[in-house]
Amino acid sequence: xxxxxxxxxxxxxxxxxxxxxxxxxxxxxxxxxxxxxxxxxxxxxxxxxxxxxxxxxxxxxxxxxxxxxxxxxxxxxxxxxxxxxxxxxxxxxxxxxxxxxxxxxxxxxxxxxxxxxxxxxxxxxxxxxxxxxxxxxxxxxxxxxxxxxxxxxxxxxxxxxxxxxxxxxxxxxxxxxxxxxxxxxxxxxxxxxxxxxxxxxxxxxxxxxxxxxxxxxxxxxxxxxxxxxxxxxxxxxxxxxxxxxxxxxxxxxxxxxxxxxxxxxxxxxxxxxxxxxxxxxxxxxxxxxxxxxxxxxxxxxxxxxxxxxxxxxxxxxxxxxxxxxxxxxxxxxxxxxxxxxxxxxxxxxxxxxxxxxxxxxxxxxxxxxxxxxxxxxxxxxxxxxxxxxxxxxxxxxxxxxxxxxxxxxxxxxxxxxxxxxxxxxxxxxxxxxxxxxxxxxxxxxxxxxxxxxxxxxxxxxxxxxxxxxxxxxxxxxxxxxxxxxxxxxxxxxxxxxxxxxxxxxxxxxxxxxxxxxxxxxxxxxxxxxxxxxxxxx
Amino acid sequence: xxxxxxxxxxxxxxxxxxxxxxxxxxxxxxxxxxxxxxxxxxxxxxxxxxxxxxxxxxxxxxxxxxxxxxxxxxxxxxxxxxxxxxxxxxxxxxxxxxxxxxxxxxxxxxxxxxxxxxxxxxxxxxxxxxxxxxxxxxxxxxxxxxxxxxxxxxxxxxxxxxxxxxxxxxxxxxxxxxxxxxxxxxxxxxxxxxxxxxxxxxxxxxxxxxxxxxxxxxxxxxxxxxxxxxxxxxxxxxxxxxxxxxxxxxxxxxxxxxxxxxxxxxxxxxxxxxxxxxxxxxxxxxxxxxxxxxxxxxxxxxxxxxxxxxxxxxxxxxxxxxxxxxxxxxxxxxxxxxxxxxxxxxxxxxxxxxxxxxxxxxxxxxxxxxxxxxxxxxxxxxxxxxxxxxxxxxxxxxxxxxxxxxxxxxxxxxxxxxxxxxxxxxxxxxxxxxxx
Numbered sequence: 001x002x003x004x005x006x007x008x009x010x011x012x013x014x015x016x017x018x019x020x021x022x023x024x025x026x027x028x029x030x031x032x033x034x035x036x037x038x039x040x041x042x043x044x045x046x047x048x049x050x051x052x053x054x055x056x057x058x059x060x061x062x063x064x065x066x067x068x069x070x071x072x073x074x075x076x077x078x079x080x081x082x083x084x085x086x087x088x089x090x091x092x093x094x095x096x097x098x099x100x101x102x103x104x105x106x107x108x109x110x111x112x113x114x115x116x117x118x119x120x121x122x123x124x125x126x127x128x129x130x131x132x133x134x135x136x137x138x139x140x141x142x143x144x145x146x147x148x149x150x151x152x153x154x155x156x157x158x159x160x161x162x163x164x165x166x167x168x169x170x171x172x173x174x175x176x177x178x179x180x181x182x183x184x185x186x187x188x189x190x191x192x193x194x195x196x197x198x199x200x201x202x203x204x205x206x207x208x209x210x211x212x213x214x215x216x217x218x219x220x221x222x223x224x225x226x227x228x229x230x231x232x233x234x235x236x237x238x239x240x241x242x243x244x245x246x247x248x249x250x251x252x253x254x255x256x257x258x259x260x261x262x263x264x265x266x267x268x269x270x271x272x273x274x275x276x277x278x279x280x281x282x283x284x285x286x287x288x289x290x291x292x293x294x295x296x297x298x299x300x301x302x303x304x305x306x307x308x309x310x311x312x313x314x315x316x317x318x319x320x321x322x323x324x325x326x327x328x329x330x331x332x333x334x335x336x337x338x339x340x341x342x343x344x345x346x347x348x349x350x351x352x353x354x355x356x357x358x359x360x361x362x363x364x365x366x367x368x369x370x371x372x373x374x375x376x377x378x379x380x381x382x383x384x385x386x387x388x389x390x391x392x393x394x395x396x397x398x399x400x401x402x403x404x405x406x407x408x409x410x411x412x413x414x415x416x417x418x419x420x421x422x423x424x425x426x427x428x429x430x431x432x433x434x435x436x437x438x439x440x441x442x443x444x445x446x447x448x449x450x451x452x453x454x455x456x457x458x459x460x461x462x463x464x465x466x467x468x469x470x471x472x473x474x475x476x477x478x479x480x481x482x483x484x485x486x487x488x489x490x491x492x493x494x495x496x497x498x499x500x501x502x503x504x505x506x507x508x509x510x511x512x513x514x515x516x517x518x519x520x521x522x523x524x525x526x527x528x529x530x531x532x533x534x535x536x537x
Numbered sequence: 538x539x540x541x542x543x544x545x546x547x548x549x550x551x552x553x554x555x556x557x558x559x560x561x562x563x564x565x566x567x568x569x570x571x572x573x574x575x576x577x578x579x580x581x582x583x584x585x586x587x588x589x590x591x592x593x594x595x596x597x598x599x600x601x602x603x604x605x606x607x608x609x610x611x612x613x614x615x616x617x618x619x620x621x622x623x624x625x626x627x628x629x630x631x632x633x634x635x636x637x638x639x640x641x642x643x644x645x646x647x648x649x650x651x652x653x654x655x656x657x658x659x660x661x662x663x664x665x666x667x668x669x670x671x672x673x674x675x676x677x678x679x680x681x682x683x684x685x686x687x688x689x690x691x692x693x694x695x696x697x698x699x700x701x702x703x704x705x706x707x708x709x710x711x712x713x714x715x716x717x718x719x720x721x722x723x724x725x726x727x728x729x730x731x732x733x734x735x736x737x738x739x740x741x742x743x744x745x746x747x748x749x750x751x752x753x754x755x756x757x758x759x760x761x762x763x764x765x766x767x768x769x770x771x772x773x774x775x776x777x778x779x780x781x782x783x784x785x786x787x788x789x790x791x792x793x794x795x796x797x798x799x800x801x802x803x804x805x806x807x808x809x810x811x812x813x814x815x816x817x818x819x820x821x822x823x824x825x826x827x828x829x830x831x832x833x834x835x836x837x838x839x840x841x842x843x844x845x846x847x848x849x850x851x852x853x854x855x856x857x858x859x860x861x862x863x864x865x866x867x868x869x870x871x872x873x874x875x876x877x878x879x880x881x882x883x884x885x886x887x888x889x890x891x892x893x894x895x896x897x898x899x900x901x902x903x904x905x906x907x908x909x910x911x912x913x914x915x916x917x918x919x920x921x922x923x924x925x926x927x928x929x930x931x932x933x934x935x936x937x938x939x940x941x942x943x944x945x946x947x948x949x950x951x952x953x954x955x956x957x958x959x960x961x962x963x964x965x966x967x968x969x970x971x972x973x
Contacts, residue, residue, distance in 0.1 A: 123631035126601050130619045131645040131696070141644065145635045228676070229635045270647050533963075 013171075013180055013190040015199045020187065020206045027166055027183040028210055030094070034101035035159060041102070042109045042151070047139070049110075050117035054297050060114065067107040068464060068515045072165070072471040073508035075100055076174040076496045083177065093179045100169035104468075105158035112154040116147030140269030148229040152222050159219070160376035161465065163211065164408060167378045168472055175499020184210070184381075192384050195479040200384045211376050221245040312505065319502045328491060328510045335474070335487035336514060338402045339466045343459065346410040351455065354414050355447055358421020359429075368422075371415035379408025380472050387478045401485040404473035409465035416458025420451030453530040460523050467515050544613070546735050547575040547598065547623075547700060552607035554593050556937035565936050566760035567593050570607070573754060573763065575700065580726070580736040582750035584743065584789070587854045588815070588940070590761030591739045592704055598737060599625050599702050611700075624693035628705040630685045632677040638664065638688050639673040645696045663695040666730065668721065683714035690722070694731060701731075703738040707745065708852075715745075720774070723749060727773045741854045743789050743843075747782060748775055755792055759815065765792050783843075790842050790874035793853070794860070811906040813935030814865075816947040817858035821954040825885070825893065827859050828868060831878055832886035839877045866900045898955025907932070907948050911967055912957055921969040925949075925960070 049059040079096040086092035120143060128138045170185030172178075180186045184203050191199025220242035248254050357367045383404055390400050424447065432446045470489030475482070475497075484490040488511050495503035554568040567590040575581055585591045596602040598609055600619040609616040611623065624645075632641050642663055646656040664673060667687045677685055686706060693701055707715035725731050740746050746753045750769055757764040767789065775782060830849070831840045846856045860876050863869035868882035878886070885896050901908045907928065914923050925945060932941035949960045959968050 121629075121631075123627045123629050124633065126596070126625070127627070127631045127633075129601055130599060130623075130625050131648050132619055132621070133648045137648050141648075142633065145633070148635075 013182065013186050015187070015190055015194065015196055017202055020184070020202060023183050023187050024206045024210050026181070027170070027185065028214070030098055030170075030181075030183065031101060031159070031162055031166055031214075034098045034162060035105060035155065037098065037102050038106040038109055038158065039155075041106045042113045043144075045106075046110045046113035046117060047143075049114050054294075057297070058301060063107055063111055063114070065512070065516060066103075067111065068519050069512045070468045070471055070492075070508065070515065071100065071103040072168060072468050073492045073496075073504065073511065074103070075169060075172060076499075076501070076504055078103075079172065079174055079177070079179065090181065093181055096179070097166070097169040097181055101162045101165045104161050104165040105155075109151060109154045109158055112150045113147050116150050117143055120146050136271060137269065145229045149226045152219075152226040156219050156223075157461070159214070160372075163207070163376060163378040164380060164465075164468070167207075167380050172496075174496055177499075188381055188384070192477060193479060197384070197388065200381075204381050207378065207381050211373065215373065215376070216242075217244055221248070316502045316505050316509075320506055324503070324506060325510070328488060328506050331486065331491050331507075332488040332510050332514045335467075335470050335489055335511075336518070338405060338485075338487060339463065339470065342402055342406040343463055343466065346406045346413055346462070347455075347459070350410060350414040351417050351448075351451075354417025355421045355451065358418040358451075359424070361422060364418050364422050368415055368418050371411050371418060375408070375411035375415065377408065379404065379469065382407065383473065383476050384478060387476045387481075387483055390483060391478060391481060397483045398485045401474055401476065401483065404476075405466045405469050406462070407473075408469060409462040412462040412465070413455065413458040416454045416461075417451055420454025421447065423454075424450045449534050452534045456523070456527050456530045460519075460527065463518070463523065464515070467511065545574040545576050546612070547737075548610045549573045549594075549598060550607050550610070552594070552597055552604040552609065554590065554597065554602075554605050568597075568604070569760040569762050571756075571761065571763055572607075575735050575737055577734045579751040580738065580749055582746040582753045583737065583739045583756060584741070584746045584753050584793075585739075585756030585761065586741060586758050586793075586857055589756045589758040591741075591756050594756075594761065595625075595702055595704050595737070595739050599623055601625075621696075622699040623702060624696055624698035624700075625702040625704065626686070626689045626693050626706045628709055630677070630682075630689045630709070632685060632688055632692075634677050637674050637676055638669060638680075638691075641677070641688055642691045642695050645692060649696075659695055660691075663691040666694065666725070667691040681714070682710045683718055686710060686718060694733070697732045699732075699734045701733045701736045703736065705739055705741065708740070708742065719745065719749065723773055742852055743786055743793075744777060747771075747785050747789070748777065753789070755789065767792075786843055787841075787874055793857070794842065794871040794874055794876075812910060812931060814906065814944075815936050815940045816865075816905070816907070816944040817862060818943050818947050819858050819862045821897070821951060823859055824862060824866075824868075827863065828878065828882055828886045831869070831876060832883055838883060839875060842871075842874050842876055845876065866897075866904055868900065894954060894956055897951070898957045901951055901955045902957060905948065905951070907944065908952055908955075908957065911948065911952065915958055915967055915969050923967045925965040925967060 045059065045063075049056045049063070075096075078099050079093070082096040082099065083092040086095070124142055124146070128142050133141060166183065167185035167188060170179075170181045170183040171189030180189065184206055187206075188200060188203040191197075191203060221244045224242045224245040248258060358364050386400070386404055386407075389395070390397060428446065428450065432442060437446060470487060471492050472489070474485040474487045474489035475493035477483075484494065488507055492504060492507040492511070495501075495507060550572050552568055552571045553566060555566045571594060573581070583591045583594060593602065597604045598616075600609070600616045600623065611620050633644070636644065639657075639660055642660040643656045646659060647653070651659070661673070664670065667690050669684065669687050669691060672680065672684060672688075677688065680688070686709075689706070707718060710718065726733070726736070738749065747769055753767040753769060754763050755765040755767065756762065767785070769785065771779070771781060771785075777783075830836070831845070832838055836845070842856065842860070845851075846853065849856070851859075860869065860871055863876070863882065864871050867879055868885055869879060870877050881896065881900065885893055888896065902912060903909070911923065911928060914927075915921050929941055929945055932944055935941075936944070952958050953960060959970055960966070961968065
């Protein structure tokens with residue numbers, strides 16, 4: 001991992017199939033390092049945000065912004081930063097890749113943990129206080145277990161998103177610096193460079209194997225395990241099962257082998273770990289004092305923002321003019337149009353399909369895991385195939401590259417709609433049937449409102465992923481041929497390739513603002529409406 | 538009344554508590570100058586309606602919540618934070634769903650650095666005592682409500698508390714289960730097999746209080762004050778059909794339905810309008826059903842509330858709000874534990890739907906100040922539209938946000954039934970037009 005950088009240059013990526021298992025292992029390792037880092041980050045960040053009102057004022061909106069910013073655009077900065085941190089060693093590049101994956105995973109995990117911490121049932125909290133649990137004990141005995149089901153679900157989502165970034169960040173060129181880290185992503189990049197379609201197919205196959213393995217070996221057991229932590233008073237109707245979990249429960253030596261670590265973890269969770277000295281119990285400060293502290297705190301936040309602007313604005317304005325700003329806004333509008341149109345198209349296709357599947361439980365049982373799997377599959381692995389097709393039939397890049405944007409994200413819509421249709425109450429279905437509600441009426445008044453909350457959840461995820469995908473999808477290569485569509489994604493990708501930092505900053509900033517506005521003004525109200533009016537429970 | 542010779546176990550002195558409004562200011566009072574004592578070898582009941590602050594009082598006693606004024610002393614030492622020697626049983630059981638029965642019971646001990654073997658031993662003993670043998674490895678969601686509450690008891694008993702606090706421990710259980718659990722607990726108490734010296738329980742069930750307690754403190758509502766103290770001298774096991782038992786129950790019913798002196802409002806706006814009245818959430822169907830029930834035989838317009846509660850399977854928390862709403866609307870009168878229909882109430886019971894709605898609407902406007910106010914504002918405005926938030930904010934001057942919200946929702950429902958105004962939930966506006 002710490003070889004000098006020159007040794008790790010592009011030459012060392014072999015297209016030999018035999019090297020793939022090793023590359024897959026390296027990619028997976030990177031992935032797990034990142035998820036570990038995300039977990040630690042989640043525990044610390046969310047806990048501070050949940051326990052401290054003033055910290056929450058900054059941390060929660062920040063998380064909100066970070067969640068919607070297209071992280072891929074920042075790759076060039078983080079790479080330069082980490083390379084500078086460990087000069088002459090691949091460690092910097094490894095860190096940069098891991099950091100890129102981390103940034104794609106951490107935010108929603110932290111957000112879910114924060115929300116769970118805020119919604120711990122009051123009576124359980126009172127039990128913990130009544131038994132004088134120390135903060136450390138409370139964290140491990142009450143708060144983390146309570147948050148676990150949501151956290152594990154978000155970890156799964158994060159991992160799914162992460163494969164995309166691992167592929168994108170293993171082989172990247174920023175100006176003159178080219179980074180290639182041994183892994184499936186770099187293998188794919190090498191295959192593209194040498195126009196080896198068989199290499200692309202091999203990479204796709206390797207990816208498939210890796211994702212199936214991680215799903216079966218890690219996440220199925222975890223979900224089974226997490227079911228225990230759900231706070232509900234009746235036993236769940238659907239019981240998650242996992243053959244790996246069964247294996248561990250039923251095999252004596254495996255169970256014995258696990259006993260040690262489990263007990264160690266339990267006793268760590270029961271340590272009191274009191275703070276070395278206790279601050280004198282904080283007096284409830286007077287209202288006026290609180291307001292004064294708040295004002296000081298707001299002032300400090302304001303100063304920080306001004307300072308950040310003071311650093312960024314001159315850097316960008318040095319080389320860029322208003323013309324560039326106008327250009328980037330126009331390009332962002334084009335990309336937005338693309339995202340909206342494609343999301344609409346995906347909706348038109350997948351909502352009926354999802355409803356059809358979801359209303360047939362047997363079928364849904366089979367299709368649902370497949371859709372989840374497809375959502376986890378990094379679409380950028382398949383991009384070269386599309387590029388070859390576009391080149392071969394000389395198609396219009398502006399139109400045909402657009403499809404790549406939703407290629408990986410449309411599955412979120414599908415599996416959420418399936419979930420919604422499966423959960424649609426049977427008595428409503430029967431009522432609709434007995435009143436002979438058919439055709440368009442049935443769609444409009446029965447099923448669409450019923451699945452709407454699920455659809456919005458899926459579409460929100462898909463839309464966020466699509467913006468990120470735009471950066472990769474609007475600018476693709478096959479050997480020496482480059483195909484670019486008009487859009488902010490291509491603008492950022494091109495600026496990254498040429499190492500034009502002010503343009504990257506501008507592009508990412510404009511895109512971020514658009515994404516945030518898009519979420520605030522469109523998805524958030526829609527989500528609120530769905531929650532308020534159309535929840536069926 | 539005999540002053541205790543023994544040193545009281547726990548003392549509550551002049552405790553006050555207030556709602557905190559959204560902005561953190563002190564709102565309306567919940568508890569007003571409440572004092573009580575807990576001595577050895579007694580079960581004391583805090584009896585009151587929902588919203589009288591009895592649960593708040595229990596949390597103050599346990600040290601979970603700090604009172605705004607006054608203090609709680611345990612063995613003469615002021616309580617700051619949850620005290621050792623005090624354990625609580627919750628209405629909702631409050632078990633950790635991810636821990637087995639045994640682990641749930643052990644948790645309190647393990648958290649206090651009791652060694653693993655000792656914790657296991659003590660937990661098994663408590664489980665045995667409370668009748669949970671064989672369920673040690675079960676998870677809470679596999680258990681029935683009664684078994685879950687047994688875990689709650691075992692968990693409280695295992696830490697060897699002096700005082701057991703119980704927050705409506707049987708009210709989430711069905712009638713039969715609750716009865717079994719009550720008598721099991723009483724048996725343990727009478728036989729002295731529990732380490733506990735005293736029990737303080739919150740309840741809204743009058744019979745439960747008379748069945749279990751040595752002393753009953755009746756709390757009045759808005760704000761919570763101790764309205765009466767009743768000594769129960771009956772021997773355990775008590776018989777619900779015993780005339781003395783019935784007499785006590787009747788007496789408490791009468792006490793609790795006695796018309797309260799109107800409390801002087803804080804100097805605020807509209808002193809005479811009575812806007813600050815918190816209204817319960819009672820559906821118009823329930824009101825109509827109750828009127829019909831009382832009008833019909835065997836009651837013929839006048840019913841004994843305990844008998845009514847029994848025959849309708851209603852607890853006082855269900856029955857009293859209905860009775861009081863009827864009283865507020867002048868459809869009925871409450872006196873000495875009886876509920877009697879007024880002529881208007883009898884007319885309502887006999888009438889057709891449209892007449893009922895008209896009558897209800899008229900009474901609503903005449904006797905519910907908030908409804909009258911909404912109607913007045915709508916009439917005055919040329920547009921005949923008014924935002925709900927405007928009334929909500931007015932209400933929040935008098936009560937907590939939750940109560941304000943509930944009060945407004947009640948008036949919306951009643952107003953819709955009486956057809957005195959229309960309400961659009963999406964835009965949260967009142968208007969005078971019904972959809973065509």
